[in-house]
Amino acid sequence: MSKQIRGLRRSRIRLFSVIVTLTALPCLSQAQEIGDHQYTSEAIQAGLRVYSRECALCHGPQGDLVSGINLARGEFRSAQSDDDLRSVITEGRAQGQMPAFDLRESELSGVIAYIRAGLDPDGIAIRIGDAVRGLALFQGKGECASCHRVNGVGPRTAPDLSAIGVERSPANLQLNLVDPAAAILPINRPVRIVTRNEETIIGRRLNEDTYTVQLIDSNERLRSLIKADLVTYEISEAPSKGPTNLTPAEVADVIAYLLTLDGES
């Protein structure tokens, strides 16, 4: 799939088709079922019941009554992964101020799902794994580091992920891995340009306006081009990478790692 813009005129069909893709999203076929990466809505509903019965008393209906903790927003004192949450709930904390609970497995995973869904019974709950394993996957099997730069290390051609944990929601990070075509930001669509002197430039846009486009090319050079001088200007609707081959558990680990990237380090 590629679309072409020549000079200033753009085709309405192109814009329209983008929007169609958008609204038709749920029907796109995906390499992996999104469901593998998420808690089911039954689990979330079960969690709602446990939460109201056992937890709301201290944490409040919005999950924000214990100071320094906001369950709905995923703000904890020490816990990060779902396994951490599991141990908090089954072992308790702070000499029993946070009691230990003896819950059935379905109740336990339910209440974690409900917390991950932002205490919204209709929300989406993304599985969040282990950040340390996630870092290893990011640099190893996932090959993410071969394209992405984090905290000053890595190539510059793909988007820098140093602050991605605060820029994107867990759901969007997951979509980025499982179905990149549905999650790609318009500005990140790969471009292919042919200039009047027959140079072909492949790159990623940084900025664009009516008359010009600024990009970083595949040799990490910053280029600014005047559209009227271009022979070809194609913006691909397909992302430059396919859905990940990582297993759902590995994806959960990578998400946990990405969520630690807050642009601060």
Next chain:
Amino acid sequence: MNTLNTGIAKLVKSALKGCLALLLAGQSLYLANAQVPYDRILNAADEPQNWLTYNGGYMSQRYSLLDQINQDNVGDLELKWVLQNQVFGAWQSNPIVVDGIMYVTERPNSVMAVDAITGRVFWKYVHTPDERARVCCGANNRGVAVLDDRVFMGTLDARLIALDRINGEVLWDAEVGDVALANSVTMAPLAVKDKVLVGIGGGEFGIRGYVAAYYADTGEQAWKTYTIPGPGEPGHDSWQDDDWMHGGAPVWITGSFDAEQNQVYWGVGNPGPDWNNEQRPGDNLYSDSVIALDVDTGELEWYFQFTPNDPYDYDAVQVPVLADLNWNGMPKKVMMWANRNGYFYVLDRTSGECLVAKPYVRVNWSSGLDENCRPIITPQPDGMPTYPGNQGGTNWYPPSFSPRTGLFYFSAWEDYATIYRSEEQEYTPGRAFLGGGFSVLAPAPDAPTIGIGRTNPVNNWTDEVGHASLKAMDPNTGEEVWEFEQYDVSDSGMLTTVTDLLITGGREGYFHVLDAKSGELLYHKNLGGQIVMAPVTYMVDGVQYVSIISGNSLFTFALKG
């Protein structure tokens, strides 16, 4: 010999030049002190060297007879001066130019008198609005009106202030509305005959809108007409219970005037709460309408409602653009109106009758209009996008009509949609009264979208969330004749000239000059900051200037030399 001769000739020439300069200077000194009586404003077209009202004249055509800059020499435009704003934020002001002096406002409520040749400032008046002042969308002010020896400015704390135009001294300061109820004035006032007319803003705060007229010499109120009819008045039954008391219908853009009809025309804004129309059943007159008022008494003579019971914030605050046309073979006094709701209308301004109306962008909140141009509504299911989006197919940006080309020009937003969310809200005096919210449709979750203004030099939202199209419309058919597209959206107004130039800008900071006949680009320059006002043109000492505000600077161009 030759050298001597030329030497003498040079001397004589420069002496002559000196005299001329003196003469001209003397003349402009005299002119600078001249009055601007109503007659001069009424006949503004006879003095194209000046820009006497917000829209260049009572018909609001923003069409200039100045012809020094034309299609052949427009490439020779060069920057003559820049006036830097001292306050950050969108600079939406529209200058007025009187005999070589420009009057322009700065956020929140300052007026400057500027030498229109050099850009140097004679005086600056600063009004600090009451700290209770509340506006939805920035501390905007769109300019002054001039009449006789006074300039008039409306303020964010809902006052109307008259200044001596020679020294900026306050002559009077009248209360137009209650600042504690979030009333405000952001528009440039309109001076007609012996009065100054102004509308009240606050459509996001549950006000009850109105237009009011003040005697120019004393500041005493002459009349006040509510845009929501009270008990016993016709149209009151388009509201239920006490909804009318805080139903919005603000007036925040300068109207137009037809001396023959003795009528002023005003666009009226959205009903409140903005996004929950179930909370205010009925047509909600005269929200999202144009109203025609008798200029002497303020009496309502007719109205036309574009969007009854509006849940989309489709304010009808566009400038009513008036023209006397040979409309499909019949002489007609028309009013042209590209509405925020996505339809372009041509009305008979003697009666308010709708002559033709067609969508100019994708519209899905309505499937069309009935024979009276009332929309056949097709509300979208929850969570689905509505076209055009909340900022509208167009908005308050002043259009232009060129009698030479017979075309109407304005900035439209294409492929822009929003998803609305409504909720029940109780009215609390002076507080935001919105009844929900909206998000801009984007092609991916978390994708950046278009904001109300542009503050980022990097466009990371791209044209996929909406982009600008400058449209040239034929009022005979309601059809688009040509369009000029931009990558980002545009809130820029239009200016046309007798040399068939169409001068405008956009959020990207480009100043564009097009051929008004064909839409062909003749000239463009990167001025670097969002252009959210309309350019003006004027002439001093035989030189035609074009002024345009981009970002925090007012740039003035003229031909080289």
